[in-house]
Amino acid sequence: MNIHEYQSKEVLRQFGVNVPKGKPAFSVEEAVEAAKELGSKVTVVKAQIHAGGRGKAGGVKIAKSLDEVKAYATELLGKILVTHQTGPDGKKVNRLLIEEGSNIAKEYYLSFVNDRSTAKIVMIGSEEGGMEIEKVAAESPEKIIKEYIDPAIGLAPFQATRMAYKMNFKPEAIKKASATMMKLYNAFIGKDCSQVEINPLVVTAEDDVICLDAKLNFDDSGLFRHPDIVELRDETEEDPKELWASNEGLNYVNLGGDVACMVNGAGLAMATVDILKYYGGEPANFLDVGGSSTPEKIATAFEIMLDGGQSKGIFVNIFGGINKCDVIAEGIQKAAQIIADKTGQDGIPVPVVVRLEGTNVERGRQILTENPVKNVFMAPTMEGGAQDIVKRVEEAKKN
Amino acid sequence: MGVLINKDTKVIVQGITGKTAAFHTKQMLEYGTNIVAGVTPGKAGQTVEGVPVYDTVEDAVKATGATASVIFVPARFAADSIMEGVEAELDLVVCITEHVPVQDMIKVRRYMEGKKTRLIGPNCPGILTVDEAKMGIIPGYIHKKGHVGVISRSGTLTYEATFQLSNAGIGQTTAIGIGGDPIKGTDFIDALKLFNEDDETKAIMMIGEIGGTAEEEAAQWIKENMKKPVIAFISGVQAPPGKRMGHAGAIIAGGKGTAADKIKALNAVGIPVAETVATMGETVVKKLKEAGIYDECHTC
Numbered sequence: 186m187n188i189h190e191y192q193s194k195e196v197l198r199q200f201g202v203n204v205p206k207g208k209p210a211f212s213v214e215e216a217v218e219a220a221k222e223l224g225s226k227v228t229v230v231k232a233q234i235h236a237g238g239r240g241k242a243g244g245v246k247i248a249k250s251l252d253e254v255k256a257y258a259t260e261l262l263g264k265i266l267v268t269h270q271t272g273p274d275g276k277k278v279n280r281l282l283i284e285e286g287s288n289i290a291k292e293y294y295l296s297f298v299n300d301r302s303t304a305k306i307v308m309i310g311s312e313e314g315g316m317e318i319e320k321v322a323a324e325s326p327e328k329i330i331k332e333y334i335d336p337a338i339g340l341a342p343f344q345a346t347r348m349a350y351k352m353n354f355k356p357e358a359i360k361k362a363s364a365t366m367m368k369l370y371n372a373f374i375g376k377d378c379s380q381v382e383i384n385p386l387v388v389t390a391e392d393d394v395i396c397l398d399a400k401l402n403f404d405d406s407g408l409f410r411h412p413d414i415v416e417l418r419d420e421t422e423e424d425p426k427e428l429w430a431s432n433e434g435l436n437y438v439n440l441g442g443d444v445a446c447m448v449n450g451a452g453l454a455m456a457t458v459d460i461l462k463y464y465g466g467e468p469a470n471f472l473d474v475g476g477s478s479t480p481e482k483i484a485t486a487f488e489i490m491l492d493g494g495q496s497k498g499i500f501v502n503i504f505g506g507i508n509k510c511d512v513i514a515e516g517i518q519k520a521a522q523i524i525a526d527k528t529g530q531d532g533i534p535v536p537v538v539v540r541l542e543g544t545n546v547e548r549g550r551q552i553l554t555e556n557p558v559k560n561v562f563m564a565p566t567m568e569g570g571a572q573d574i575v576k577r578v579e580e581a582k583k584n
Numbered sequence: 585m586g587v588l589i590n591k592d593t594k595v596i597v598q599g600i601t602g603k604t605a606a607f608h609t610k611q612m613l614e615y616g617t618n619i620v621a622g623v624t625p626g627k628a629g630q631t632v633e634g635v636p637v638y639d640t641v642e643d644a645v646k647a648t649g650a651t652a653s654v655i656f657v658p659a660r661f662a663a664d665s666i667m668e669g670v671e672a673e674l675d676l677v678v679c680i681t682e683h684v685p686v687q688d689m690i691k692v693r694r695y696m697e698g699k700k701t702r703l704i705g706p707n708c709p710g711i712l713t714v715d716e717a718k719m720g721i722i723p724g725y726i727h728k729k730g731h732v733g734v735i736s737r738s739g740t741l742t743y744e745a746t747f748q749l750s751n752a753g754i755g756q757t758t759a760i761g762i763g764g765d766p767i768k769g770t771d772f773i774d775a776l777k778l779f780n781e782d783d784e785t786k787a788i789m790m791i792g793e794i795g796g797t798a799e800e801e802a803a804q805w806i807k808e809n810m811k812k813p814v815i816a817f818i819s820g821v822q823a824p825p826g827k828r829m830g831h832a833g834a835i836i837a838g839g840k841g842t843a844a845d846k847i848k849a850l851n852a853v854g855i856p857v858a859e860t861v862a863t864m865g866e867t868v869v870k871k872l873k874e875a876g877i878y879d880e881c882h883t884c
Contacts, residue, residue, distance in 0.1 A: 270826065299686050301766045301796045301833070304693035319838050336694040377687050406832065407685035409660060436830040440822070451764055451830025452738020452793055456819035456861035463860050468822060473830040504740045504747070505723065543723050543743055567744075568862035 186403045188417045189233040191282040193399040196414070200372040202365060204396045207284030209233065216258035219283035220251055227286030230257040234276040235422040237400070238268030244278065247286065254283065279421055287395055292385035293352055294318055295366065297373045299404075300333065306373065308332040308340065308366065310352045314385035340370040354388065361394040362386075369396075376414055377407025426470075426489055433485045435474060442467030444578050445496035447486050449474050449508045457502045460567070466575035469496045478508050483516020484523050491524065491534065498578035500570060501539040503549075510541045510549025521558040532559025536577040539563055540570040586713035586758035587733070587778040587785070588676060588702075589652060593717055594620045596644050596653040596674075598665045600632045605656035608721050609633050612654075615724040617717040620648035641672045652676040654710060654719040662706055663688035666769075670701040678719045679705035679769070686832070689767040696769070703769025707831070709739030709761035722746075722759060730755015730883035732868065733779035735772060736791035737764050737798075737833070741819065741861065745789050748865030754872070755883035757785045764831030766795070772802035780811055786877050787813045789868055792846055794820030795834045799846040807853040813875045815868045816850045817858040818843045 188196075194204040206223055210216035220228045232244030239245055244266045246257040258281055267275035292314030300307040310330045313321045322329050330351045332344045345363035354362045365386070373381045380402040387397045408415050420428055430437030436451065440458065444466035448454035454473040461468045474486055490496045503513050521533050528534060537560060541549045553563060564570025589595075595612070599605045600622025610633050613619055619635050621644035628639040638644040641653065653669045655662060655677065662681040669677040670692075684706045696703060704711055710720010714729045726743060728750040736742040742761045749756060760775050762768060772790060779785045788810075792799040799818065806814050821843040823829050825836040836842050847857045858867040872878040 299690065299766060301798070302801070304690055304767045306690065336690045374687065377685055379686060404686045404832075406659060406683040407687060410685070438824075438827050438829060440824070448740075450738055450740025451834055452736070452791070452819050453740035453744060453861070455793060455823060455829050455834065456741060456744075456817075458823075459819060459821045460860045460862060462822050471823075471827075471829055504743045542747060543726070566862070568860070571862070 186405055186408060186414070186418060187235045187422070188401060188414070189235065189280060189419060190231065190399060191233055191280070192417045193401040194396070196376060196401060197369070197372055197396060197399055200368045200375065202368045202372065202396055203394060204399065205284045205287055207282050210258065210281045210283050211279070213255060213258045213262060216281055216283050217251055217255050220248070220254040223283065223285050225285035228254050229284040229286055230254060230261060231282040231284060232261050232264070232266055232278040233280040233282055234266055234271070234278055235419070236268050236270040236276055238270050239266065242266050242268040244268070276422070287387060287397060288390040289387045289397070290390045291388050293354070293387070294321070294384045295369070295386045296380065296382040296384070297370060297378070298380050303333055305336060306334045308334060308344070308348060308370070310348050312353045314387070318384065334370070339374070340367060342367065355392070357392040358388045358394055361392070365394050365396070376401070376411055377404045378402060379404045426492060430472070430489050433482065435472065435482065435486055435489070437489060438471040440468045440470050442469045443495065443497040444500065444574060445469040445472070445490040445498065446500040446502060447472050447474060447483075447490065448502045449478070449504065453502060453504060457500065457571070460571045461500065461575060464572050464575045466578060474508070478512055478516065480512060480516040480519040483513060484520035487520035487524065487533065496535055497581050498535050498574045499537045500574040501537060502567060502570065503541050503543065505541070505543030505545060505549075509545040510543060511545045511552055513541065514549040514552035517553065517561060518556065518558055521561070533561065535560065536574065536581065537561045538570045538574040538577070540567050586716065587782050588711050588758060588760065589713050589717045589719060591616055591716040592618060593652050594618055594648055594650040595717070595719055596620065596641060596650045597622045597635070598641065598653055598655040598669065599657035600624055600635065600637060601627050601630065602656055606632050608656070609635060611724070612718055615718045616715070617719065620650050641668045645672045645674070650674070652719065653678070655679040655681055657681060659683040659685070663692050666692050666703060667695050670696055670699050674701050677701055677703050677769070678708070678710050679703065680708060680710055680720050681705075682707040684765065686765070686767055689765065693767060704760065705763040705769060707765045708763030709742055711758060711760050713758045714756050720761065722761065726750055727759065728755040728884035730757065731784060731786040731881045732756045733782070733785040733788045734759040734791070735775040735779070735788065736761050737793050738791060738819065738831070741791045741817070744861060745791055745817070745864045749789070749868060750884060752865040752869050753882045753884050754865070754868060755881070757782060764793070764833050766833040771798050773805045776802060776805065776810065776814070780809065785812065786881055787815065787868070787872060787875070789864065790814060790816050792816065792818045793831070793834050794823050794829065794836050794843050795831070795841040797840065800849040803849040803853045803855065806855065813871050813877070814855050815858070815871045816855050817861065817864050818846045818850070819861065
């Protein structure tokens with residue numbers, strides 16, 4: 186799960202991390218009010234969207250007066266910001282962070298992530314702050330410093346000190362930098378983060394160490410421990426179909442095409458998207474119905490795929506493990522019924538090709554052949570099914 | 585033969601009184617698995633499918649001499665259940681549970697250092713040694729006895745691969761679902777090592793996906809150590825960066841972990857990668873013929 190920068194800073198403040206004073210604003214009036222309250226010489230107006238690269242895209246403005254704050258807030262609120270992380274459609278700015286300006290002397294990079302190969306949290310630092318860290322890693326790997334953290338001990342103070350020295354903090358800032366690292370680590374652990382990224386971490390002209398930007402990501406599996414973090418979710422930042430699916434416990438990613446698929450298991454779902462594309466289709470989505478489906482859940486999955494007329498055809502690709510094929514078959518029937526009730530027409534409005542294998546496959550096939558649903562076709566193989574649905578969608582588009 | 589489990593392995597089911605666990609306990613028993621005990625705190629004295637239930641793993645091990653455990657407990661208790669199995673000095677713990685917090689798994693991995701237990705999973709379909717025993721949820725009937733070992737990050741792709749192999753007359757030794765989480769007990773290299781040392785296994789099918797660099801590391805290890813042909817498949821070619829594709833571990837982040845990188849690394853060390861999920865079986869057949877072991881592997 187992602188949260189906004191101002192929320193990340195709020196969380197970090199709880200752990201005693203030094204972040205600039207600031208307030209979120211949802212309107213121009215709130216922005217001006219917040220700037221008045223801050224009373225700083227320079228005020229930063231920052232667009233709050235769930236994507237990086239805001240600065241380059243013109244989403245961060247430096248205001249030297251309240252009039253400028255007002256002008257920038259007016260410009261940014263409601264603006265569609267296109268950054269390298271938003272995709273071509275960009276994201277609408279609904280919130281701003283109004284923050285005091287800092288007297289930056291030098292910028293650094295600091296982050297914490299879970300490292301897969303060592304099964305440890307790793308702290309990554311660099312004196313090349315403010316840049317894309319992937320670029321630094323590619324161009325000057327010697328400037329990337331790593332400290333692997335023993336989970337039984339936590340970040341050891343000597344590691345933080347060593348990191349501060351290796352990042353070339355000036356002597357006056359070493360202690361403050363290492364203390365910041367210790368606090369950031371506590372936040373990472375304390376909130377089940379999957380990433381904490383501070384870019385830039387700055388030293389000011391006054392030798393203070395401040396997290397000028399902050400990006401926190403959370404491990405979805407750990408959220409049950411953090412109801413306070415769940416409350417920070419901004420649903421307007423999410424694709425409406427993805428949001429709908431996640432509220433129903435379905436794993437759905439909108440891919441923009443018109444050949445939908447409903448699959449059990451993430452691996453097979455990814456591979457199904459791949460094979461639809463391989464046979465010339467434009468995949469509409471990734472959809473994993475998960476390990477323990479009910480007919481109701483399957484019906485909802487169909488509604489999501491069909492919503493807004495995005496899908497011109499649906500490929501159901503099931504290999505039953507925990508999922509049972511008969512449950513999937515019943516789900517398809519139930520979906521057809523629900524959709525028929527809503528549209529007043531018989532069956533599902535687009536062709537559905539169904540491929541079933543695995544647990545209770547015979548019963549699943551039996552259910553669908555004994556009580557056939559209009560527009561639902563059984564596929565003998567996955568390959569055949571994928572080709573069949575792509576062909577049917579092409580035909581539907583011609584007509 | 586095969587690796588990790590056989591028909592004699594005495595197995596515990598942790599969380600046996602849950603609905604899903606009970607369903608799969610029945611399936612595992614029907615497959616021939618020697619399930620000797622179940623564990624659910626507070627349910628000692630009950631039975632599930634005729635299997636006696638104990639309050640703790642320690643009690644179950646004392647009473648039955650079990651050496652392996654399969655875990656079906658809810659995510660928030662899964663790490664604790666794994667550690668309970670490790671502490672009881674089981675040889676093998678297989679954790680089926682998905683959505684286990686990453687921080688919990690980091691602690692589990694630290695706890696396991698220097699201990700004897702091997703962990704498979706979490707978020708995995710389990711393991712199955714053909715015609716002998718299975719721990720987890722892999723459907724038994726799709727498997728045929730033979731000489732190909734299967735390793736996969738994805739449950740349904742494990743079934744898919746073995747199903748295609750069986751249909752092509754290529755039997756298997758053991759299927760190992762290593763799971764889709766970023767931090768897990770057993771990764772490709774560990775599983776490859778097991779098959780490399782197993783006389784029954786003549787070739788290995790490995791199924792990877794986007795995220796992390798385990799496939800690339802495996803490719804390097806195979807080049808340096810593997811005595812047997814390896815055939816691969818990678819899912820997620822069309823996955824957009826930054827989007828988690830269901831599995832916690834399946835995400836392209838910071839430009840790393842793309843399917844293209846993995847396929848390139850595997851091809852570079854001579855491992856054929858199936859073009860689509862539907863051609864895994866035929867890609868294996870082709871490689872077995874090239875290696876001159878097709879007749880030997882054509883067991884069913």
